[in-house]
Amino acid sequence: MPTFARSGSGKWHVVGPDGCRYGRAFDDEDAALDETVTATDIVAYEPPKSREEIRSGSRSVDETAFSRGYAHDQRLVLPSAIEESDSDLCGSCRTRLDQHQKRRATVIADLKRVTPVRAADWDRSDRETRQGCDWCRAHERTTWHSDDLGTTVCPACGRLFETQLGEPKSEHPPDENRLPETPDESVTPIVFGTTLPESDPADLTGSNRPLIKYREKHTYADVIFELERTGHGFTAQGIAALEAVRTDYAEQVAAADTHQTEVSLTVGTTPRTVTLEGILPGDHVDVITDCWDVVCDPDHWFPLGWPQQGYIHRRSADPAVPGEDPVIEAFPRLQTQQPSAAVDTETLRSITDPGRYDRGERYYEQGAVTDIQRVDDSLEATVQGSRPYDVQVTLSNGSYVEGGCSCPDDANLCKHIVAAVLASGDVETIGGEQSLEDVLESASTAELRSLLQTLAEDDLTVRTRIYEELS
Structure with missing residues (x-):
């Protein structure tokens, strides 16, 4: 856990590379420490409440944090030497601790969604120099290593992993260990x-x-x-x-x-x-x-x-x-990573919130657009975000006209729509240069009757429409 020291001004600081310039100075072996300096260990963030505790009590910030899987919403518990003193923790150092907690909460929640490992076998090591934590990047002399998880972390991360934080809902438990095996040899990027x-x-x-x-x-x-x-x-x-x-x-x-x-x-x-x-x-x-x-x-x-x-x-x-x-x-787009010239990216960017456009562009570059199909000016695709989202878009000469997405974002153009439009030039358009009217006009009566008969046999909705419209 972090060690704290108090400077001559009365403020407390995190000692070592995770602290501000005052805290880093305290970690110097040759530093002449002020007589008022006190060193101790952090107690930690309050762990998430158990499900039983949440059900038995009133809804609180802790419950919200538990349900979301975010531990960085919880109260930071500082050592009694700081809590009982007349001075506070340095604002810069507090921000750094909050960043550590946000990172460890996110990593732990991600891990618990893909692996059934819960009772990790931790090996504790005490080091002469501080080592960064793989999960939150906090630097500690005491580290925990788990062969089950293939990682070396700080005690705060190890303890938080053993709490209820990030547990998936009961209807979505991980059914297999999807943690990949780390290669033994170098892998060419x-x-x-x-x-x-x-x-x-x-x-x-x-x-x-x-x-x-x-x-x-x-x-x-x-x-x-x-x-x-x-x-x-x-x-x-x-x-x-x-x-x-x-x-x-x-x-x-x-x-x-x-x-x-x-x-x-x-x-x-x-x-x-x-x-x-x-x-x-x-x-x-x-x-x-x-x-x-x-x-x-x-x-x-x-x-x-x-x-x-x-x-x-x-x-x-x-x-x-x-x-x-x-x-x-x-990754068929790895060769260029650029949208097709047939896509009107300039217009799309001009009508989209900049942040959403940038995130949608990253989704496109990452290959998150799947199951994409374009029929004349209509586009349907699945975009893999936090979960798969269905996107429907209408285009005109490569320009976005209108669209919808199953995601909860109520903006006119969400990042998933942006990604789908950028990917629209990567697939061949069914119908090509011909319009639907041109195709129907060129077809014979026998061809149209045969097509309707086949569609009616394959799709009950089409058969119903034929009876309703033509009988």
Whole structure:
């Protein structure tokens, strides 16, 4: 658990790399600590109430947190030395603790949806230096390791995993252990958005490989590293290794007149995705090369389970990493990752909330649009979000006209509609250049009668309409 110390101003701080600059100073062995400093251990966040406690009491914030699977809504319980003192915890350090709790709550909820493991066998280790937690990334000297879950975490995460947090509803229990087996050998990533020496994504097989995506903006570019389709996340050590690359690159361009922005590393709440931002386009090959060994080394992964849009493993009877599916068959848009020129993206963007458009674009790029069918100007698709959503869209010359989605978002255009429209150019249109009127006009009476007869035999609704309209 974190250790706290009080500065001369009276504020309490988290000691070590998770604290503010005052807290980090306390972790220095040569630091001359103030006489008023007191060190102790955090008690932890209040664990979620059990189902019995919730049923027997009145509805509360804790019940809401339990039902949603969000533990970061709970009250932070600080050590008595802080609670009973006349000063509060540093605001920056409190924010950092809340971030840790939000991440651990999200990861634990994800894990419990895909694995029946509950009584994990934890091995406790005490270390001389602080090690980052794979789940919440908090740095602790005491760590818990579980071979069952394939991960090393802090005590707060281990204890929270053993509570009711994130338990799926009784009608949706995990019926099998879908935590993937972590490979023993290096797995070559799929690279797209750029061309690397001796790297051709079209020649690779194994749809469950890690992804490296290059995205060029105006002056600068991003490199995105994803483990989503491997069913893993980056360990704290893996993130630290990518951070070391970021630091080296930031120092390299610090004095360059051509580089005037911050080089940053952004990690997803569940660490399946890490984005390195603010690099010069001309440097991206060197940056990817520097990160290559980190991304493809399974020692830097821990299993999380496949999310909805990562269920590519279901294409084969025996899911495996890297798998046996050819890349182009599993991800037909990997070659370009750009919507077809036939799609009017400019109009779509102009009528969509920017945040929803960006999220829909990510869904499209991730291959979340499935079961897509386009008949003349009508489009139907399934978009894998937090669960599958059904989308119906009307188009005109590649432009969005109207549409609907089964998701709860009441906006005119949700992210699922955006993703479906962007994917509309990836499938052949049934009917082609001909309109329905043209096809009917060119058909003979015998052909139409035969078609109606077949439809009536196959579909009771069609048969009913014929009786109602023509009898």
